[in-house]
Amino acid sequence: xxxxxxxxxxxxxxxxxxxxxxxxxxxxxxxxxxxxxxxxxxxxxxxxxxxxxxxxxxxxxxxxxxxxxxxxxxxxxxxxxxxxxxxxxxxxxxxxxxxxxxxxxxxxxxxx
Amino acid sequence: xxxxxxxxxxxxxxxxxxxxxxxxxxxxxxxxxxxxxxxxxxxxxxxxxxxxxxxxxxxxxxxxxxxxxxxxxxxxxxxxxxxxxxxxxxxxxxxxxxxxxxxxxxxxxxxxxxxxxx
Numbered sequence: 001x002x003x004x005x006x007x008x009x010x011x012x013x014x015x016x017x018x019x020x021x022x023x024x025x026x027x028x029x030x031x032x033x034x035x036x037x038x039x040x041x042x043x044x045x046x047x048x049x050x051x052x053x054x055x056x057x058x059x060x061x062x063x064x065x066x067x068x069x070x071x072x073x074x075x076x077x078x079x080x081x082x083x084x085x086x087x088x089x090x091x092x093x094x095x096x097x098x099x100x101x102x103x104x105x106x107x108x109x110x111x112x
Numbered sequence: 113x114x115x116x117x118x119x120x121x122x123x124x125x126x127x128x129x130x131x132x133x134x135x136x137x138x139x140x141x142x143x144x145x146x147x148x149x150x151x152x153x154x155x156x157x158x159x160x161x162x163x164x165x166x167x168x169x170x171x172x173x174x175x176x177x178x179x180x181x182x183x184x185x186x187x188x189x190x191x192x193x194x195x196x197x198x199x200x201x202x203x204x205x206x207x208x209x210x211x212x213x214x215x216x217x218x219x220x221x222x223x224x225x226x227x228x229x230x
Contacts (some may be wrong), residue, residue, distance in 0.1 A: 033218050033219075035221075040200065040224075040226070041223055041224065042116075042118075042202060042221040042222050042223040042224050043202065043204075043219075043221040044221070045218040045219060045220060045221070048217075048218045088155065090155075098143070098145075098160045098162070098167050098168045098208065099145065099157040099160055099168050099170070100145075100147075100157065100204075100219065101157070102147075102154060102155035102156075103154070104154050105154070
């Protein structure tokens, strides 16, 4: 079963607004990663947050991690039409499994 | 620097045939992983290779196999294709190695190979 589960499944906002996506997971992790996928293309790595970190920023992206609740959120500020894509969280589980477990993703639409 | 290169981009095959997909990782990356993406099952891990050794395998039938060459390039093969094998196959490379410090490395994905089985 999928480790990460994103919420909401779909999100539609206007340009300039903020978009928040949430992710929940089940087991202990080394890190949690967020990826973006434009329609039918490859995944683009956005940000990685380690299990001992609580918040991380990269440009207009802000990621939080709450290991006690096994949850993470991705905030995109001042969204642009070009941010329209699907966003996936992926967990890198402890134990050296060397694989990512992805959620189903959040489809974000930013309307101009 | 060049990204992860997957070939071919698109492929149409008939049920029962076999297919080989290729992935060239970023120079210096020794870890190569493969994922299958379908609308129903989402992104699922197939296998991961490091220094020509398969370190982990996902829950896929034996028809799915792979290998890695000494230059870190990887191939995956699917034999006796079924309609349900139609998917986007993604390859990812990483600096991850055997050390615990590898926990800080993410993955770089290729654009994928879109396989359609008819």
